[in-house]
Amino acid sequence: MRRELFDIPEGVIYLDGNSLGALPKHVPARVQEVVREQWGQRLIRSWSEGWWEAPQRIGDRIGRLVGAAPGQVVVGDSTSVNLYKALMGAVKGTTRTEIVLDATSFPTDGYIARSVGELTGLEVRPAHPSSLDLTENTAVVLLNHVDYRTGGILDMVELTAQAHSVGAQVVWDLCHSVGVYPTELDEIGVDFAVGCTYKFLNGGPGAPAFIYVPRERQATFENPLSGWNGHRAPFAMESSYVPDPGIARARVGTPDIISMLTLDAALDVWDEIDMRTHWQHGLSLTSLFRSYVEQMTSLEVITPNTVLRGHQISVRCENAAEVMDKLIARGVIGDHRPPDVLRFGIAPLYIGPDDVKRAAEVLAEVTR
Amino acid sequence: MRRELFDIPEGVIYLDGNSLGALPKHVPARVQEVVREQWGQRLIRSWSEGWWEAPQRIGDRIGRLVGAAPGQVVVGDSTSVNLYKALMGAVKGTTRTEIVLDATSFPTDGYIARSVGELTGLEVRPAHPSSLDLTENTAVVLLNHVDYRTGGILDMVELTAQAHSVGAQVVWDLCHSVGVYPTELDEIGVDFAVGCTYKFLNGGPGAPAFIYVPRERQATFENPLSGWNGHRAPFAMESSYVPDPGIARARVGTPDIISMLTLDAALDVWDEIDMRTHWQHGLSLTSLFRSYVEQMTSLEVITPNTVLRGHQISVRCENAAEVMDKLIARGVIGDHRPPDVLRFGIAPLYIGPDDVKRAAEVLAEVTR
Numbered sequence: 001m002r003r004e005l006f007d008i009p010e011g012v013i014y015l016d017g018n019s020l021g022a023l024p025k026h027v028p029a030r031v032q033e034v035v036r037e038q039w040g041q042r043l044i045r046s047w048s049e050g051w052w053e054a055p056q057r058i059g060d061r062i063g064r065l066v067g068a069a070p071g072q073v074v075v076g077d078s079t080s081v082n083l084y085k086a087l088m089g090a091v092k093g094t095t096r097t098e099i100v101l102d103a104t105s106f107p108t109d110g111y112i113a114r115s116v117g118e119l120t121g122l123e124v125r126p127a128h129p130s131s132l133d134l135t136e137n138t139a140v141v142l143l144n145h146v147d148y149r150t151g152g153i154l155d156m157v158e159l160t161a162q163a164h165s166v167g168a169q170v171v172w173d174l175c176h177s178v179g180v181y182p183t184e185l186d187e188i189g190v191d192f193a194v195g196c197t198y199k200f201l202n203g204g205p206g207a208p209a210f211i212y213v214p215r216e217r218q219a220t221f222e223n224p225l226s227g228w229n230g231h232r233a234p235f236a237m238e239s240s241y242v243p244d245p246g247i248a249r250a251r252v253g254t255p256d257i258i259s260m261l262t263l264d265a266a267l268d269v270w271d272e273i274d275m276r277t278h279w280q281h282g283l284s285l286t287s288l289f290r291s292y293v294e295q296m297t298s299l300e301v302i303t304p305n306t307v308l309r310g311h312q313i314s315v316r317c318e319n320a321a322e323v324m325d326k327l328i329a330r331g332v333i334g335d336h337r338p339p340d341v342l343r344f345g346i347a348p349l350y351i352g353p354d355d356v357k358r359a360a361e362v363l364a365e366v367t368r
Numbered sequence: 369m370r371r372e373l374f375d376i377p378e379g380v381i382y383l384d385g386n387s388l389g390a391l392p393k394h395v396p397a398r399v400q401e402v403v404r405e406q407w408g409q410r411l412i413r414s415w416s417e418g419w420w421e422a423p424q425r426i427g428d429r430i431g432r433l434v435g436a437a438p439g440q441v442v443v444g445d446s447t448s449v450n451l452y453k454a455l456m457g458a459v460k461g462t463t464r465t466e467i468v469l470d471a472t473s474f475p476t477d478g479y480i481a482r483s484v485g486e487l488t489g490l491e492v493r494p495a496h497p498s499s500l501d502l503t504e505n506t507a508v509v510l511l512n513h514v515d516y517r518t519g520g521i522l523d524m525v526e527l528t529a530q531a532h533s534v535g536a537q538v539v540w541d542l543c544h545s546v547g548v549y550p551t552e553l554d555e556i557g558v559d560f561a562v563g564c565t566y567k568f569l570n571g572g573p574g575a576p577a578f579i580y581v582p583r584e585r586q587a588t589f590e591n592p593l594s595g596w597n598g599h600r601a602p603f604a605m606e607s608s609y610v611p612d613p614g615i616a617r618a619r620v621g622t623p624d625i626i627s628m629l630t631l632d633a634a635l636d637v638w639d640e641i642d643m644r645t646h647w648q649h650g651l652s653l654t655s656l657f658r659s660y661v662e663q664m665t666s667l668e669v670i671t672p673n674t675v676l677r678g679h680q681i682s683v684r685c686e687n688a689a690e691v692m693d694k695l696i697a698r699g700v701i702g703d704h705r706p707p708d709v710l711r712f713g714i715a716p717l718y719i720g721p722d723d724v725k726r727a728a729e730v731l732a733e734v735t736r
Contacts, residue, residue, distance in 0.1 A: 078621025080595025205625035227448025253446025
């Protein structure tokens with residue numbers, strides 16, 4: 001626990017870091033420096049004083065947390081936009097006929113997959129990760145590493161191998177696992193991955209997302225959003241698009257510098273973190289919360305009781321919206337997902353054993 | 369001139385507001401409030417306290433500056449991403465065979481148009497705006513309102529009518545005209561427009577871009593980037609994508625709140641501005657700068673000497689990169705574009721007659 005690094009409001013137990021991470025204390029001063037000095041005083045000169053390369057530099061910092069060697073992750077755009085790039089890249093030129101969609105995914109993954117399916121003529125087949133039924137018709141499988149409702153973690157090693165065994169590619173959505181799980185993208189041989197930075201990474205509201213394109217796929221990856229930032233020589237202003245040879249080809253337009261550098265500052269908190277230790281720490285805390293909830297309430301915990309779970313406990317509860325309002329009114333902030341799920345994110349950086357005990361007590365009070 | 373509202377560094381004449389606008393003085397405090405209070409203290413609750421609707425609310429503020437009634441402009445993503453949405457929306461379901469590309473466009477417009485062409489099978493035909501040769505094969509024409517190299521303004525009324533006369537649609541890129549020209553999108557009947565907010569609007573480095581989809585086109589506009597923010601009921605987490613009935617369907621993923629609200633704060637400067645008066649003011653200043661350059665140097669001004677020009681003067685100059693370095697070293701900040709163009713943005717909000725005189729003197733000194 002490194003709670004001293006965070007600015008958590010008095011009287012609040014914040015269990016929604018899986019939706020919007022808390023503010024690291026040092027971040028406001030760094031944002032101020034970006035606005036007042038880099039923008040205000042250096043003006044256009046800042047583009048050549050660190051801004052231009054920020055998406056790749058910050059990408060490498062995230063790469064360390066997901067097992068990606070430098071030069072394979074770039075930050076920018078939203079998760080939805082990055083999903084689109086990854087899926088369009090994966091199906092480009094394929095003669096296969098289907099995209100398999102993890103039916104437990106966060107909705108945006110399915111919306112984007114269907115849009116890609118419509119544009120390319122591929123069928124989108126939703127399937128449960130336990131029975132994907134992949135065939136030689138499968139071009140790509142889109143999987144969500146952590147189920148946003150239950151907090152269950154999919155077996156990335158096994159499912160990636162399953163896809164590869166039929167010659168299909170795999171795109172992983174890491175939104176709920178980055179900053180949680182010691183993912184090893186390079187070692188597993190994942191084809192593409194995307195994720196957001198505003199949940200467990202504490203990058204700030206709507207902080208830019210990232211995309212992972214492994215080095216060996218970069219030369220053939222075609223970004224459908226061929227904006228000038230992905231060009232080999234963006235300032236040559238050439239009329240034809242020649243993509244950057246490396247990960248920069250996944251860039252699109254001018255990056256949102258203020259949000260980007262807010263994220264950069266926030267990532268300092270992660271510099272000393274070993275992801276394996278961090279994950280174990282989260283497992284202890286979620287176990288503890290689970291046991292309190294089971295002791296103190298009659299609610300059903302739907303998060304799988306195995307080690308394959310995120311830093312999240314989800315509870316089935318009638319009138320979930322109303323119950324969550326009551327919890328928030330008493331200072332316990334989580335969220336709910338329709339129709340009947342209460343979600344509690346347990347971010348080990350700023351949540352401790354006393355917090356989860358008190359949260360369970362309040363949950364017991366409001367559902368009694 | 370409202371220079372007192374801006375934080376311009378001592379000793380600098382900033383003539384690059386057409387690339388990155390200057391910092392309005394009140395913005396840092398507002399950004400700090402977003403970070404410390406809205407994110408740090410209110411946390412996830414801020415999403416229902418103004419964040420969620422910010423893209424439409426801020427879009428309406430920009431709408432006023434480009435002649436768009438409320439409910440037709442939304443802020444988010446980069447210009448390149450918005451160009452992609454607009455072009456894909458324009459060609460969806462067409463039986464026509466070509467996209468006509470303004471050959472004088474900023475390169476990213478062409479890169480995106482070609483990507484759209486490849487995906488949809490339409491041919492991309494570059495043409496000079498003076499001879500577009502539109503036919504009944506033309507699905508859409510992509511035009512740049514202000515030429516980024518010369519500063520010349522295209523006649524939006526005439527060119528839009530030309531496109532419509534053959535049943536083609538038109539997408540206008542307003543990057544260099546928003547905050548410059550009293551554009552009347554609704555009145556002219558433009559089909560789609562996009563633009564950025566980090567140039568003359570002073571929204572901050574990489575501030576989010578915008579897209580205009582007029583009300584009568586919204587019901588049939590299909591956003592290829594069908595992220596959850598464009599859904600009719602994003603929090604219902606439905607598995608099928610049903611677009612919002614209005615402009616929100618042009619949204620994609622979670623917006624970058626810190627950059628978005630930085631832009632929102634910056635727009636306060638524009639609240640009192642009448643665009644016609646503002647444009648006239650810019651014309652006087654660019655005329656003045658032109659006359660000084662012509663008197664004091666032997667350089668050729670390539671910006672058209674008509675009223676159809678932006679708040680920019682471009683000058684042809686050998687060794688443009690080197691000359692610009694010398695200018696910057698003496699406190700006159702502009703930029704250059706290959707191979708031989710020096711660009712000087714004249715933002716009437718913070719540039720006055722003394723500035724343009726001094727800038728011309730320094731230009732004369734370094735090119736003597």
